[in-house]
Every structure is written in C-alpha cells, then in structure tokens.
Amino acid sequence: MSVTSTESELLVSTDWVDEHRQDENVRIVESDEDLLLYQQGHIREAVRIDWQTDLQDQTIRDYLSKDSFAELCASKGISNDTTVVFYGDKNNWWACYALWAFKLYGHEKCLIMDGGRRRWELDGREFVRDAEPDYTRGSYAAKDPDLSIRAFRDEVLQHQAAGKSMIDVRSPGEYTGEMLHMEDYPQEGALRAGHIPGAASVPWSRAVDDDGTFKSHEELEQIYLDEAGLKRDDETIIAYCRIGERSSHTWFVLKYLLGFDNVKNYDGSWTEWGNLVGVPIEKNV
Amino acid sequence: MINQTSNRQNKLEELKQEFDELDVRDRLEMLLDFSDELPDLPESYRAQRDAGENRVHECQTPVYMWVEVVDGRIQIYADVPRESPTVRGFISLLVTALSGATPADVLAVKPTLLTELGLVEALGMVRMRGLHAILHRIKSEVQRAVGETG
Numbered sequence: 001m002s003v004t005s006t007e008s009e010l011l012v013s014t015d016w017v018d019e020h021r022q023d024e025n026v027r028i029v030e031s032d033e034d035l036l037l038y039q040q041g042h043i044r045e046a047v048r049i050d051w052q053t054d055l056q057d058q059t060i061r062d063y064l065s066k067d068s069f070a071e072l073c074a075s076k077g078i079s080n081d082t083t084v085v086f087y088g089d090k091n092n093w094w095a096c097y098a099l100w101a102f103k104l105y106g107h108e109k110c111l112i113m114d115g116g117r118r119r120w121e122l123d124g125r126e127f128v129r130d131a132e133p134d135y136t137r138g139s140y141a142a143k144d145p146d147l148s149i150r151a152f153r154d155e156v157l158q159h160q161a162a163g164k165s166m167i168d169v170r171s172p173g174e175y176t177g178e179m180l181h182m183e184d185y186p187q188e189g190a191l192r193a194g195h196i197p198g199a200a201s202v203p204w205s206r207a208v209d210d211d212g213t214f215k216s217h218e219e220l221e222q223i224y225l226d227e228a229g230l231k232r233d234d235e236t237i238i239a240y241c242r243i244g245e246r247s248s249h250t251w252f253v254l255k256y257l258l259g260f261d262n263v264k265n266y267d268g269s270w271t272e273w274g275n276l277v278g279v280p281i282e283k284n285v
Numbered sequence: 286m287i288n289q290t291s292n293r294q295n296k297l298e299e300l301k302q303e304f305d306e307l308d309v310r311d312r313l314e315m316l317l318d319f320s321d322e323l324p325d326l327p328e329s330y331r332a333q334r335d336a337g338e339n340r341v342h343e344c345q346t347p348v349y350m351w352v353e354v355v356d357g358r359i360q361i362y363a364d365v366p367r368e369s370p371t372v373r374g375f376i377s378l379l380v381t382a383l384s385g386a387t388p389a390d391v392l393a394v395k396p397t398l399l400t401e402l403g404l405v406e407a408l409g410m411v412r413m414r415g416l417h418a419i420l421h422r423i424k425s426e427v428q429r430a431v432g433e434t435g
Binding site: 034035036037039040050052053056058089243 | 313314316317320367368369370371372374407408409410411412
C-alpha cells in the first residue's frame with residue numbers, strides 16, 4: 001500500500017514527519033515495546049515516552065495523575081498547543097497506546113506516523129544514537145481525564161448485558177480460550193480463558209499492512225463492518241485485549257480511521273476480566 | 286564438584302553492585318552496551334538455530350540459547366535479534382556473568398536477580414516476564430546437565 005493508505009487527519013506519513021520534525025510547535029515522540037530501541041536509534045528530534053515507566057502509575061494499576069502528566073509533558077518540551085506525533089515499534093502498537101493516554105488527558109493535537117519505526121527504516125531514513133534532546137520546558141495545564149474513551153469493568157458488564165458491540169482484539173487462540181496470551185508469550189496472568197460474551201474477534205494486527213502502515217478505509221470497513229458486524233449507528237463500541245495496549249491500536253482505527261463517535265478502550269481487559277469472580281465468559285465459539 | 290563455587294560468582298556480584306550505583310538512565314545505557322557486546326553465535330550452532338532448535342519459547346522475541354556444562358564449567362551461547370535490545374542485553378549480561386561459572390554458582394542465582402540489578406525499576410514490572418523466563422531456562426538447563434552427568 002501507499003505510505004499513507006488511509007485518509008485521516010490524525011495520520012501523517014514519514015515524509016510529513018521528515019519535513020516537520022524541526023518545527024517548533026511539533027514534538028516527535030517514540031513509544032516502543034522494547035524500551036532500549038529508542039536508545040539504540042531514534043529519529044533525531046524525537047523524545048521517548050514509555051507506556052509503562054512514564055505513563056503508568058508504578059504502584060497502583062492506573063495511569064499517572066493529571067499533575068504528573070502535566071509535568072511529563074512540560075519536561076519533554078510539550079505545551080498544550082504542541083502537535084505531538086507518535087511512532088514506535090510493532091506497527092505503532094505502543095504509539096497508539098501513548099496517543100490514547102494523551103487523549104485521556106485531553107491533549108488535542110495528536111498524530112500517528114503511519115508505519116512507525118518499520119516504515120521509517122524501510123524508507124532508509126536516519127536513526128541516531130544521540131542522547132534524548134533536551135527541549136525548553138513546555139507550559140502545560142492538564143485536563144481531567146476524558147472518560148468517554150476509557151471503559152471500566154462495571155460499565156463493560158452493563159454493556160455486555162445490553163448486547164452492545166465489542167471487539168476482542170487478541171489472537172484467535174486467546175479469544176477461543178485455548179491460550180491466555182499470544183503464542184510465544186508466557187501463558188499466565190489470568191485464571192480463566194475465553195472472551196466476553198458477545199464480543200467479535202478481530203486481531204488488532206489485521207488493521208495493518210506488511211510495511212506497518214494502516215490498511216485503506218475500504219479494507220478497514222470490510223473487516224470491522226462487514227465481517228465483525230459493527231454498525232454505523234452503534235451507540236458505543238468497546239475494544240479490549242489483555243492489558244489494554246493492543247486494543248488502543250484498534251480504538252485508534254475505529255475512532256479516527258473509521259470515524260465511529262463513541263469508542264472506548266477497556267484497559268482492565270483480560271487480565272482483569274479473566275480474574276473477576278462471577279462474570280460471564282464464553283469459550284470456543 | 287557440584288558444590289564448588291568459583292570466582293565467577295563474584296562477577297555477578299560485581300555487576301549487581303555496578304548497576305546499583307547507577308541511576309535508571311545509566312542502567313539502561315549499560316544494558317544497551319551489553320546488547321552491543323553479545324558475541325555472535327558460533328558457526329557450529331547456526332545450522333541448529335536455522336532448523337529452529339533450542340528456541341526459548343517462553344520468550345516472545347526469537348531467542349535461541351545453548352547452555353552447556355564442559356569440564357564442570359558453564360558455557361552459554363545465544364542468538365537474539367538486534368531489534369530486541371532489552372532481551373539481548375540481559376542475555377549478554379548473563380553470558381558475561383555466568384560463562385565459566387560452576388553449576389552451583391548458576392543454581393545459586395536468586396530469582397530476585399532482576400530486582401537486585403535495578404531492572405524492575407528501570408524497565409517496569411510488565412517487561413519482567415520474558416527476562417525471568419530466560420534466567421529460569423538457564424537454571425533448568427544447568428540442572429538437567431548436572432542431573433545427566435550425575
């Protein structure tokens with residue numbers, strides 16, 4: 001597919017990033033599964049924001065507080081009106097997670113570099129091993145979390161009971177209940193396997209092409225509407241996975257590439273649901 | 286023989302102390318240095334790797350590892366892609382610390398090693414599973430080798 005295969009105001013090409021990476025009001029942010037990848041080589045102007053050590057609270061299972069988020073942004077030279085462009089490894093899996101967390105705190109101008117590290121590398125563009133650039137502190141006032149994009153377990157339970165739309169983005173084996181995690185990952189973390197009854201299975205990676213860029217609008221419509229049965233008049237759609245990271249990728253696709261109004265990421269996901277006492281679970285469908 | 290320890294145990298203790306004295310940023314830098322320094326897999330193991338043998342399946346990254354006991358000393362050889370510097374760095378650290386050690390040294394390595402190295406703090410809890418699996422794999426291979434030779 002082309003470099004930017006899907007029309008969306010939130011998706012920019014590697015060309016665009018190359019042209020704008022030195023703009024004062026643009027901050028490039030790398031977010032990876034492997035924390036050391038940034039240090040090994042990154043886009044020259046990029047800063048690193050880690051989904052785990054930066055964006056999550058290290059004691060309670062939750063995201064960092066509003067004040068800590070403001071401090072994080074300021075320290076990376078991000079102000080409220082900065083355009084933040086995320087990219088990363090694994091088809092932007094973690095970049096989408098970071099974008100979701102930024103949206104949770106109401107950051108307005110967020111973009112994804114289509115194709116992430118992989119596309120940048122395939123283009124033969126430069127990765128540098130320099131220290132993280134030290135930008136002038138930003139001025140940041142964080143907003144209260146926008147819970148219209150985050151689902152909690154009680155809400156998921158009601159959503160499920162009402163028969164509303166849900167997408168399970170884990171691998172087929174996790175969905176059917178044969179496995180507790182993706183193939184080749186340690187099989188632990190939940191006491192029960194299966195999926196939330198009523199959820200359609202669409203593994204997150206189906207949304208991307210081989211070069212890491214998102215599929216075209218038509219292809220995405222075919223997957224999520226024709227195959228998975230989402231409807232344009234769906235009131236709310238909930239996406240979940242194991243810890244809420246893969247589903248933030250699908251959340252991005254549904255909300256910004258397909259334009260659904262109300263899409264929520266259930267970040268408790270299977271490591272919460274599969275451990276809850278008494279909640280409904282379906283297997284081998 | 287099995288109960289014999291060696292000065293290699295000290296190597297691991299030295300590394301723990303070195304890591305402990307660093308701040309988080311420098312710990313990550315050191316782990317990246319280890320990743321850079323992992324020796325290439327010896328030629329004689331490559332056919333086995335290409336045939337998919339000795340893969341550490343508990344680890345999501347394609348990691349291939351051979352743990353051998355030769356004349357009472359441990360030898361570890363591994364192949365880890367450069368695109369996975371964290372796993373590569375941790376294995377390289379273990380290769381440095383444990384190559385030439387006795388089986389007893391290796392079996393005495395505590396499961397809390399990652400905490401002792403300050404890597405839980407540096408990398409976050411969720412990244413620990415794959416790394417724990419590698420340490421566990423090395424220890425169980427040593428246990429097996431020791432069992433076989435009696």
